[in-house]
Amino acid sequence: MAFKNFLVILLFFVSVLNADSPKNIIDTIKDQPSLTTLSYLISQASEEDIAILTNNNNSITLFAPNNDAIQLVEIQFLSQPDTLLQTVNYHLVNGSFSDTSLGELNYLPTFLNSTKWVQLGGKPQYLVVTRDKDNNIDVNYGMKSVNAPSKVIGSGIQTSNGYIYIIDTVLQIPKSLNESLVDSGKYPNFLKYISKIESIINNSTNGVTIFLPDDNSFAATIKDYDDSKITDTLNNLIITSPIYLGNLTDGQKIQTLGSEETISIKDGVYYVGNTKITISDILISNGVVHVTEYVVGADNVAGKNNNSSSNDGDSIMTNLMFSLILVSFTILFTL
Numbered sequence: 001m002a003f004k005n006f007l008v009i010l011l012f013f014v015s016v017l018n019a020d021s022p023k024n025i026i027d028t029i030k031d032q033p034s035l036t037t038l039s040y041l042i043s044q045a046s047e048e049d050i051a052i053l054t055n056n057n058n059s060i061t062l063f064a065p066n067n068d069a070i071q072l073v074e075i076q077f078l079s080q081p082d083t084l085l086q087t088v089n090y091h092l093v094n095g096s097f098s099d100t101s102l103g104e105l106n107y108l109p110t111f112l113n114s115t116k117w118v119q120l121g122g123k124p125q126y127l128v129v130t131r132d133k134d135n136n137i138d139v140n141y142g143m144k145s146v147n148a149p150s151k152v153i154g155s156g157i158q159t160s161n162g163y164i165y166i167i168d169t170v171l172q173i174p175k176s177l178n179e180s181l182v183d184s185g186k187y188p189n190f191l192k193y194i195s196k197i198e199s200i201i202n203n204s205t206n207g208v209t210i211f212l213p214d215d216n217s218f219a220a221t222i223k224d225y226d227d228s229k230i231t232d233t234l235n236n237l238i239i240t241s242p243i244y245l246g247n248l249t250d251g252q253k254i255q256t257l258g259s260e261e262t263i264s265i266k267d268g269v270y271y272v273g274n275t276k277i278t279i280s281d282i283l284i285s286n287g288v289v290h291v292t293e294y295v296v297g298a299d300n301v302a303g304k305n306n307n308s309s310s311n312d313g314d315s316i317m318t319n320l321m322f323s324l325i326l327v328s329f330t331i332l333f334t335l
């Protein structure tokens with residue numbers, strides 16, 4: 001009997017504590033010393049622009065850029081309001097994801113669904129969130145983040161309508177394949193041929209997967225090819241649906257426009273046929289790019305890249321573009 005009373009009292013206290021606990025996302029932001037700039041910007045935004053955030057019915061996860069991240073912005077670039085709004089939407093994930101619900105590799109659906117910015121058959125754009133052995137959480141969002149993912153600082157903050165993760169970099173909306181490659185500055189040879197595949201890519205309304213070869217390998221492979229052989233080579237690199245790394249399993253067969261390839265996974269390294277994926281899950285506006293060491297489906301070894309210097313990394317151009325987005329982000333809130 002005494003035990004039963006004890007339980008009743010315990011339950012009472014638990015419910016009192018719960019009633020008292022988490023504030024909503026907006027109020028929680030106000031309490032965070034590293035989010036004062038974001039909090040200020042939100043206070044200046046129109047109700048409409050932050051409707052997703054303020055609707056307590058939504059269950060959301062906010063990746064919240066800290067003061068330093070927003071500080072990078074230079075107030076001189078006036079952009080279209082739509083860019084600004086969509087950039088904010090890309091920081092908002094549809095669903096409440098606690099630290100413990102995040103695995104090693106997560107594809108989180110955002111509120112970025114405007115067809116101008118994302119063409120995935122009506123589905124919203126993702127953030128690719130990874131967690132390593134030491135529990136560091138990174139947020140990947142396209143070519144710009146290849147070597148510099150946005151990093152989560154601290155752990156997730158629970159609120160009444162979802163989670164907040166503080167991040168050290170403002171996220172950039174993934175761009176088209178062409179723009180992403182131009183920004184990266186690392187694929188000049190492939191870019192010479194991109195017009196050959198552009199209409200296929202544009203017509204794939206559910207999105208695409210591109211196996212993008214190391215650019216030196218690509219150049220070496222197609223060196224002596226005629227036009228039709230180059231077209232065949234390019235077709236081997238395209239799948240007309242988005243296939244993320246998390247969609248691949250060992251032994252799986254995948255169909256490109258030119259060939260069937262077998263996926264294998266050895267010691268955590270993914271292979272497409274004989275070629276390994278060196279950079280995975282680079283998001284683009286209409287799908288995903290995986291960089292491969294050699295050319296998928298190529299029947300010669302000329303593409304073998306003996307130069308060790310080639311790897312990922314970003315150009316000054318990318319950084320410039322990124323600053324512009326940062327500016328946009330601030331302006332949205334200050335308008």
Ligand SMILES: *[C@@H]1O[C@H](CO)[C@@H](O)[C@H](O)[C@H]1NC(C)=O
Nearest residue numbers: 051052053054055056057058
């Ligand atoms: C939240 O949900 C309630 C109950 O379903 C509804 O009455 C209310 O209009 C919703 N509020 C918003 C802002 O959507």
Ligand SMILES: *[C@@H]1O[C@H](CO)[C@@H](O)[C@H](O)[C@H]1NC(C)=O
Nearest residue numbers: 094095109110111112113124
């Ligand atoms: C959010 O996710 C729910 C399902 O979990 C879905 O019904 C809804 O359409 C999504 N909202 C947006 C704006 O994508």
Ligand SMILES: *[C@@H]1O[C@H](CO)[C@@H](O)[C@H](O)[C@H]1NC(C)=O
Nearest residue numbers: 052089111112113114122124
């Ligand atoms: C896009 O997101 C908005 C909310 O941000 C939602 O009202 C709308 O239904 C979504 N559209 C699609 C096609 O999911």
Ligand SMILES: *[C@@H]1O[C@H](CO)[C@@H](O)[C@H](O)[C@H]1NC(C)=O
Nearest residue numbers: 177178179182194195196198
């Ligand atoms: C790719 O982007 C560059 C730079 O914005 C542009 O000059 C070029 O026309 C684009 N190419 C295609 C095929 O869209």
Ligand SMILES: *[C@@H]1O[C@H](CO)[C@@H](O)[C@H](O)[C@H]1NC(C)=O
Nearest residue numbers: 176195198199200201202203
């Ligand atoms: C493909 O789409 C891009 C971006 O929407 C556009 O700039 C380009 O002209 C299109 N190309 C073709 C061949 O339709």
Ligand SMILES: *[C@@H]1O[C@H](CO)[C@@H](O)[C@H](O)[C@H]1NC(C)=O
Nearest residue numbers: 197198199200201202203204
């Ligand atoms: C792309 O779609 C257009 C219009 O529907 C069509 O004329 C063109 O042949 C298509 N291109 C490819 C490569 O499928």
Ligand SMILES: *[C@@H]1O[C@H](CO)[C@@H](O)[C@H](O)[C@H]1NC(C)=O
Nearest residue numbers: 216217220303304305306307
């Ligand atoms: C290796 O690097 C040299 C010098 O930069 C270049 O000429 C050559 O094409 C490269 N070879 C391959 C296979 O990338």
Ligand SMILES: *[C@@H]1O[C@H](CO)[C@@H](O)[C@H](O)[C@H]1NC(C)=O
Nearest residue numbers: 106107126242243244246247
């Ligand atoms: C691929 O992975 C995404 C993200 O997890 C998921 O939404 C999608 O349904 C998967 N596609 C297939 C064909 O399994």
Ligand SMILES: *[C@@H]1O[C@H](CO)[C@@H](O)[C@H](O)[C@H]1NC(C)=O
Nearest residue numbers: 220301302303304305306307
């Ligand atoms: C790479 O090196 C191997 C052996 O060292 C050689 O046979 C091959 O031709 C080289 N490939 C290129 C593209 O230089």
